[in-house]
Each structure stands twice: as C-alpha cells, then as structure tokens.
Amino acid sequence: MRQLVRIPDFARHSKIQRSKGFVVMAAAEESTQWQMPQITKTGPDAELGLGHEAASLFLLESLKAYSPSEISLHASQKDCWLSIHGKVYDVTGFMGEHPGGEEALLQAAAGGDASQAFEEVGHSSTATAMMKDLLIGTVEGYSSGPPKPFFGTILPQQEAKTDSSSGVSAFLLPLLALAVAVAAWYYFNFLA
Numbered sequence: 001m002r003q004l005v006r007i008p009d010f011a012r013h014s015k016i017q018r019s020k021g022f023v024v025m026a027a028a029e030e031s032t033q034w035q036m037p038q039i040t041k042t043g044p045d046a047e048l049g050l051g052h053e054a055a056s057l058f059l060l061e062s063l064k065a066y067s068p069s070e071i072s073l074h075a076s077q078k079d080c081w082l083s084i085h086g087k088v089y090d091v092t093g094f095m096g097e098h099p100g101g102e103e104a105l106l107q108a109a110a111g112g113d114a115s116q117a118f119e120e121v122g123h124s125s126t127a128t129a130m131m132k133d134l135l136i137g138t139v140e141g142y143s144s145g146p147p148k149p150f151f152g153t154i155l156p157q158q159e160a161k162t163d164s165s166s167g168v169s170a171f172l173l174p175l176l177a178l179a180v181a182v183a184a185w186y187y188f189n190f191l192a
C-alpha cells in the first residue's frame, strides 16, 4: 500500500537545489521507514518511490511562483516561457526542436495562458513527458477547478433545507393557534 509522506518531514530530510532552472532533489542519507520517499534518481525527472504524490507536491511547491505579468516578459525567440495549466515552462532551448515549429510557441507565449492552445493541438503523452524537463515554476494565484461559491450563496442543499423547515412551521403555526384558542375558551368558560 502507498503511504503519503508528510511534507514538512520530507523537507527536513532532503536537500533541494536549483540548477539551470530545474529543481534537483537529493535524498538525505537519514531515512525513517515511512517518512522518506525513495528517490532513485535526482533531477527534474526524479523517480520517486514511496510517497510519490507528496514528494512531487513538494517539488512543485519548491518551484518559484511567477506572476502572469512577469511571465509575459519572456515571449521572444531568445527567451520564451509558456504558462500551461498553472505551470511555467522555459521553452527557449526547445523551440528549434518543437515539431509544431517556433512560431506556434512564440504566439502561444505572446497570448498569455497557453493551456488552451496546447490542448487544442491534442499533444501526445510524449509531448507531456517532455514538459517535465522544461518546468521552471508555477503561475502565481493559479487555481484550477470550479470557482468557489462566494459568501451568502445559497447552495441547493441549503435551499432544500429551508423549504422543508418552512413546510414544518406552516403546519405547526395553525396547530399552535388552535391550542391557544382552546385554552382561551376553557379559561373563559370554566375558570374566569
């Protein structure tokens, strides 16, 4: 069974270095049974054993976060960055090798977020695998998934709850009024 590594523990037991824009991970000699992922290879394509998910999360967190405006400054042939699904890729050295040509990458860089352009081409798993070597950072403030509901929004479950509780009060109120009427009638007829 796979076990997750607690990130702070992993941080304490490992050494992270930056080299040529890549994050190089070096495993410490010290290792406890479940806390330490087995890193069989260092470098951007490090092979991780136990705790793979947490370790790669840590790897991602250790990458620098760039603001979209900072990323947009790197959109030339000599210095080209792409932001795809919240990650930043330095494709400068890859432009000459890109099967889709330099121009496609330059245009994508100039257009801001290149996620849609990248997906529309229908890149293969080979292309996705190549991206790991080009990864240099994350996009600041990027959030995937559906937008969170803002304060005050009534969720469908809450709406349903409100409806059913108002149904109960609609039944109880006349009953209460009837009880008060009976009590008043009894008081005036027998006690007053």
Ligand code: HEM
Residues within 6 Å of the ligand: 082, 089, 091, 098, 099, 100, 101, 104, 105, 108, 114, 117, 118, 121, 122, 123, 124, 125, 126, 127, 128, 130, 131, 134
């Ligand atoms: C880091 C980012 C990227 C990598 C590593 C990459 C890699 C590749 C690779 C390996 C191929 C060959 C086909 C395949 O294996 O899918 C390819 C084709 C192509 N790519 Fe990219 N690509 C990247 C980003 C982009 C972006 C942002 C665009 C923008 C439109 C783009 C446009 C194309 C086009 C037009 C082709 C040719 C498709 C064809 O002729 O069938 N690529 N890319």
